[in-house]
Amino acid sequence: MCYEKAVKVELEGKMYNVEKPMQVSRLLQQFSLSRETHLVIVNNRLVTEDYRLQKDDQIKLIRVVSGG
Amino acid sequence: MKCRVCGQEASIGLRAYNTALCADDFIFFLEKRVSTTIRKYHLIETGDTPIVAVSGGKDSLSVWYLLNRLGYPADGIYVDLGIGDYSRTSLTKITQMAEKLCRKVYVLHVRDIFDKGIDEVARTIRRVPCSACGMIKRYVMNKICIDKGYNVLVTGHNLDDEAAALLGNLLYWKDEYLWKKSPSLESKDGHLSKKVKPLFLCSEREMAAYAVLSGIDYIYEECPFSVDAKSLEYKSILNKLEESSPGTKLQFIKGYLKNMKTARKDNENRDMAYCTTCGYPCYGDKCNMCRLLERFHIEKAIAFDEYDGSTLDSNRVMVT
Numbered sequence: 001m002c003y004e005k006a007v008k009v010e011l012e013g014k015m016y017n018v019e020k021p022m023q024v025s026r027l028l029q030q031f032s033l034s035r036e037t038h039l040v041i042v043n044n045r046l047v048t049e050d051y052r053l054q055k056d057d058q059i060k061l062i063r064v065v066s067g068g
Numbered sequence: 069m070k071c072r073v074c075g076q077e078a079s080i081g082l083r084a085y086n087t088a089l090c091a092d093d094f095i096f097f098l099e100k101r102v103s104t105t106i107r108k109y110h111l112i113e114t115g116d117t118p119i120v121a122v123s124g125g126k127d128s129l130s131v132w133y134l135l136n137r138l139g140y141p142a143d144g145i146y147v148d149l150g151i152g153d154y155s156r157t158s159l160t161k162i163t164q165m166a167e168k169l170c171r172k173v174y175v176l177h178v179r180d181i182f183d184k185g186i187d188e189v190a191r192t193i194r195r196v197p198c199s200a201c202g203m204i205k206r207y208v209m210n211k212i213c214i215d216k217g218y219n220v221l222v223t224g225h226n227l228d229d230e231a232a233a234l235l236g237n238l239l240y241w242k243d244e245y246l247w248k249k250s251p252s253l254e255s256k257d258g259h260l261s262k263k264v265k266p267l268f269l270c271s272e273r274e275m276a277a278y279a280v281l282s283g284i285d286y287i288y289e290e291c292p293f294s295v296d297a298k299s300l301e302y303k304s305i306l307n308k309l310e311e312s313s314p315g316t317k318l319q320f321i322k323g324y325l326k327n328m329k330t331a332r333k334d335n336e337n338r339d340m341a342y343c344t345t346c347g348y349p350c351y352g353d354k355c356n357m358c359r360l361l362e363r364f365h366i367e368k369a370i371a372f373d374e375y376d377g378s379t380l381d382s383n384r385v386m387v388t
Binding site: 034035036037039041045046047048049050062063064065066067 | 069078079080081088091125126127228272273275276277280281288290291294297299300303304307308310311
């Protein structure tokens with residue numbers, strides 16, 4: 001994967017590079033995550049699944065499920 | 069996606085309601101939902117003194133914040149289970165919220181009572197940590213209400229928690245628990261405080277979104293002992309159903325509430341007694357907590373640390 005063409009994604013404290021451009025729904029699919037279980041924060045803003053990621057976006061995937 | 073109310077860029081899609089909302093309209097929507105639940109099910113009424121069971125997670129901190137915002141002033145109670153950094157971080161998040169709300173928070177440290185963390189306590193009595201934790205928390209949270217004069221204990225149980233528990237009770241036909249899930253469990257003769265769940269109809273995803281959009285700083289990490297919890301498996305199954313059929317969880321719980329009133333009457337015959345030592349409701353002569361204290365040869369009274377939110381400094385070492 002070409003680094004210049006990648007966006008950085010934070011998930012559970014780890015950083016990943018993913019190909020761009022793509023929609024948030026596609027991003028969730030790439031990580032095999034459900035929209036029911038994860039929220040997507042882009043540049044400190046909560047976004048919907050149709051948001052198209054940009055090159056310099058700071059992306060954080062937040063797991064919403066807690067148990068016990 | 070555009071906000072259905074104002075037409076601005078949406079922050080969250082709510083497929084169960086076939087809508088999408090921006091940050092401000094979503095906060096308004098969720099607060100209205102909680103407020104309606106409180107009034108419809110008579111969770112908190114004029115003159116009540118609620119206290120919120122807080123863990124540092126999104127649900128309990130959000131419900132604490134929400135109640136105070138909606139005009140129901142409430143203090144907090146936290147049981148520090150002594151799980152290393154997880155418990156320390158949780159306490160920091162809780163004291164920060166207490167400071168923000170200018171409310172009091174009581175803290176009970178499990179290590180102060182047993183000289184052990186919850187994992188070692190559980191191992192000694194041959195229970196899994198979640199079972200020992202639940203038993204101690206239920207007891208302690210009831211005790212704070214009785215001892216300190218709070219008449220309503222508020223918990224952050226959400227729609228997903230309730231749906232997962234209901235699924236578990238149905239799968240194994242646990243009759244004794246099946247019809248006890250309710251947004252409100254009434255008090256019993258001065259021994260058991262009223263327990264309410266204002267987030268009963270709010271999904272876990274909605275609550276996480278509310279916490280993020282309201283700037284609530286909660287602990288993202290999971291309790292290390294909940295990794296293999298059965299409830300997580302049930303939640304995963306329910307979320308798969310929700311993914312293909314939005315609104316399934318809400319219908320599941322709403323259907324339950326509709327059927328609960330009639331089914332419950334048949335299940336109220338089990339004899340309940342009160343612990344001869346402390347007065348807590350139980351099904352024998354002694355409650356589980358008193359048995360546990362006996363097992364550890366502990367005679368001292370359970371004492372709470374008390375922090376006043378109006379004078380809290382989160383960087384300060386806390387003293388009783």
